[in-house]
Amino acid sequence: MTPQVAVSPTDRGAATRPVKISSRYLNKRFTQQGKSKLTSSKNAATEVLRDFNLDIREGEFLALLGPSGCGKSTFLNILAGLESYDGGELLLDGSAVRGVSKSVGVVFQSYALFPWLTVQKNVEVGPKIRGISARERRATADRILKTVGLEDFADQLPHRLSGGMRQRVAIARSLAYDPDVLVLDEPFAALDAQTREFLQGELLRIWESGAQRKTIVFVTHSIDEAIFLSDRIAVMTKRPGTVKALIDVDLPRPRDDHSRATAEFGLIRAQVAQILKEEVDVGDH
């Protein structure tokens, strides 16, 4: 077992920043209805998260890494307010998360763009729901589409765009109402390797260009992606999921393709791979 890796102060003083999201002994079970015939008990419940503890600091880029089915997406859904939890507590800015809130923006793996709306209108949905005037919405959308480099595609329908561009629209859409926290659920998993690396760089550029850096929780099962993007990596155990190790990524920013080739990058990768390997081995028995 690898103990929690000691927090080393980074050049930007990340450790001293206030806690934005705090998860304390968070528990989540799924009651299975369809599969109950397979198991002996009638109300078979699967424990997805057990005593999930994690503090995420303000303005931090945190990657949540773990084997598939470990509950990382479930944690994200709870944080986004899409799912409830069964025990423990999840605090955002000190108050309990109950349902969706204005402070959290979500980017899904499958983009989840509204196919009948143009890129521009998709980006405007959030502000529109919140009653912002048409003129202001337009200005916001224009600005954000420029940020993600899609200003020329504002009037296209999403399915006219490539997967990478669609995901940038989804990012733009969740940024349009300026949430404090952005959660991304394996956003680049469905893309080809080249596009994925390009978008990783883009995401960092967008994040770093913001006047006030947003807190980002990025779910992934790619070690390289987690290292390249994040300030810290939370490695999860198999289901029922809990945080097994926290690893600081002290690679200097801004990062580029050279960051991937540094010795430090390789070291962290080996370390994380070892932790993950233990998890997979444990599960094989």
Add this chain to the structure above:
Amino acid sequence: MTTEASRASAPVGSPSTPSAAVGWLAKYDKYLYGSAGIALFLFLWWLGTQTHVLDPKFLTPPQTVFAELIHGFSEGGALREQVWPSLRRGLLGFLIALGLGVFLGVVTGSSNVLGKLAEPVLLFFRNLSILALFPVFLLFFGIGEQSKIAIVAWAAFWPIFINTTNAVRGVEKILINAARTLGAGRVYIFTRIVLPAAIPNIFPGVRLGASYAFTALVAAEYLGATEGIGIYIRSSQEGYQIPAMYSGIVVLGIIGVAINVVLAGIENRVTAWQLGLTSK
């Protein structure tokens, strides 16, 4: 950036046409063949009656039906008075069915419990002959306009309702979740997310409903009406006005085609965003 942009524009450039003439033919060949088909049908009809293979006493030759149509629609003609009453009943019943069917379909489709509750009842009614229900409608609404509109609405309701229920069930959960995270409430999700996402799959039911509506309309008018194309056809037959009978049938057919064209036009407009997304 550039590689991505070029990749995206690839599907936009649809297959180029080798020459303008072939393009023209490809564009209009549906209508070309369609017109030829109609001409062939009319010719066979004419030939059959001309050679007495088909008895012209029972099957009026096309040119006579055409003349009867002109006559029926001229000033003071009997047929032109019948179109509006029928059309009004048909459209009114259809619109009632459309409103109720879509509304109840969205509600039923959004709730698992409601869906399960409704299923056996649905199965019972959707397969029940509308003719069997005529006495019930007469009991409730009498012999006048109301019972006819109710029958039309009933017939059109089921396909619209069932298609809407299934279409709503088929809406991707992730779209609803995305809307929720953007702050959407119940009403917004129903009207702005579920409905547009389901519309492409609702439309086949709407078209079927329209066709059922006019089938039921004629049956309802046969029951007894003072005006309407259905009763015109029937009383023409009873009075041995065979050409008039056929002219009524032709008018009904044309109304059916017209409604289908209008609905197809609306469907194309409403679901235009799907172009390139599906095989359409």
